[in-house]
Amino acid sequence: MVQVDFCNPANNETPLAALSFLVHAHLETISGWVEDFEMGAVAAAKKSEAFDVALNHDCDWETYDAMQVDWSFAETILKATSGLKLGDSLIERRLRDDLIALAALVRVMTTFFEVVSADIAAYIHD
Incomplete structure (x- = not known):
């Protein structure tokens, strides 16, 4: 039976175990972004209120760029x-x-990125 070692990825000797580790680790990263910035609340809000919900959290360019890189990598994993x-x-x-x-x-x-990109200058706080 193939096991995935989430504590020591070097122990993941099969391609399936390595892939499972990669996906799980990135899932944790994406979950953190979604939770920290309450992206689910933004996505669930009425269109007219979604941007105001997003403004509940401060975001700078460095953080925004990091979120986009992780999101893009997640899309690549899914593809x-x-x-x-x-x-x-x-x-x-x-x-x-x-x-x-x-x-x-x-x-x-x-959905979150679609909402905040409508007025990115107002969303990003340097």
Whole structure:
């Protein structure tokens, strides 16, 4: 049985274990952004109120750029794994669950970026 070592990625000797580690680690990163900036609330808000919800958190250019890089990398992971056939082993089920969760968070981030990009100068605080 293939195991994923989230404490020591060097121990992930199979390609599937390495991929699972990568996806899980990036899911944690994306989850942090979505939670810290309450992107879900922005995405769920009425269109007329969404930007005001986003303004509840200060953001500078460095942070905004880091969020976009992580979001872009998550999109790349999802594209690269879109045709992946996963079975029913524990690692494959965990990877499938992480990919589903990552896709949901990427959709939230996409909506968030659409909202704040409408008036990026007002959103970014240097």
